[in-house]
Amino acid sequence: MNLTQMCHFYFEYLQIERNYSRYTIESYQFVIEHFMNFMQEERISSFRDVSYPAVRLYLTQLHKEQLSRRTVARKVSTLRSFFRFLMREEYVKENPFMLASLPKKELTIPKFLYEEELEKLFHVSDLNTPLGQRNQALLELLYATGIRVSECCRLTMNDIDFTIGTILVHGKGKKQRYVPFGSFAHDALDTYIQNGRKTLLGKANDACNVLFLNSRGKALTTRGVRYILSEMIEKAALSIHISPHKLRHSFATHMLDQGADLRVVQELLGHEHLSTTQIYTHVSKEKLRSVYMTNHPRAH
CATH class of the missing domain: 1.10.150.130 (Tyrosine recombinase, N-terminal domain)
Structure with a gap:
């Protein structure tokens, strides 16, 4: 050959x-x-x-x-x-x-969004329109679960269980995991599915079981998700860059900041190795140091 x-x-x-x-x-x-x-x-x-x-x-x-x-x-x-x-x-x-030695990787701390920045994003969508309902459900679910954008685009209607508040995520290497979501994501998803999604689905000639649809009623792509998030940033007038992965970083960081167990976060993120999840502990340590330096009377 x-x-x-x-x-x-x-x-x-x-x-x-x-x-x-x-x-x-x-x-x-x-x-x-x-x-x-x-x-x-x-x-x-x-x-x-x-x-x-x-x-x-x-x-x-x-x-x-x-x-x-x-x-x-x-x-x-x-x-x-x-x-x-x-x-x-x-x-x-x-x-x-x-025989070639791998160069040591730089320790890059993941960038994440602060809760105040996220709060602005959660108020930019027009919930009276189908696309606004979809965008709100998309944002709430990405932040609520920390799933990858590719995993989000693969979700189908059958993967959501509203009774116990979980989604079945189809991850890397055809591995599956269940990830819970809270009341905000529940309400946003319910509104979108009951209203906006039906309207979008009506624009396509064929039925589609994928959860998130584009304006033509077809399956939303990863590129489409990134475009939607960029538009939301513009509407919120924030001078930051946002990506689906930054929402994933925010999910992990905020979970650990609130005291979540590292292995639980590993399971939720679908990381194969704990070392991949441990990078988020550096973010939490940095926050602890910042709070200490700001508030302790003899820190300076």
């Missing part, structure tokens, strides 16, 4: 055997194509000919591009997995990326 065929074979493996999402596979594809461009520049015609010195040269090129340590680590990790697959298929004899 040539390089392109081998890559296609690998992407099929990620989709079928590993259950990776389309977004994850596309990111892998981008990294491998970037490395193949490097191979072409260095006149390396086969994956078998990739040596450790070639890998070192590639890492030097990444450094010259002034990429973050996190980005470099992700590229190395992706290519290491790819060559591990090539070894399994007996296409190469060794994995040159196994």
Whole structure:
């Protein structure tokens, strides 16, 4: 097989055997194509000919591009997995990326919204219109549950249980989890489903079981969600950037600030490793320090 065929074979493996999402596979594809461009520049015609010195040269090129340590680590990790697959298929004899050390990641504290900022957002939608009802339900649910935007767009009417106030979330790697939601999200969802959603659904020729619909009655996309949130920021006249992930960060941070157990937050967020959730404790520690420095008479 040539390089392109081998890559296609690998992407099929990620989709079928590993259950990776389309977004994850596309990111892998981008990294491998970037490395193949490097191979072409260095006149390396086969994956078998990739040596450790070639890998070192590639890492030097990444450094010259002034990429973050996190980005470099992700590229190395992706290519290491790819060559591990090539070894399994007996296409190469060794994995040159196994010798490459991953750069230590910078500790980036997640950005979140303060409760006062969120409060302004919760009052910008016109609840007398179908789109306003949808936007309110979308915002309330994202903040109430901390789910990813991709998970939100996959929700169907069957995934909501109003009797016990939970949603069934279809997460990464086809893993499922139940996440509760509170009274504000309950009321916003109920209003949207009973009124606005029916109006939007009437604009489409075919029935759609997806929870959140666009103005044409079709399933709302992740890009659509980001656009809606940007519009809400403009209406609230806030000079901040908002994304669905920032609402997820806000959910986790506020939960921990109010004393929630770290493992409970891990379960709600759908994190596989506790270490991924622990980054939010740094935000809480920073808040504790800020409150201390502001209020303790001998802090200064």
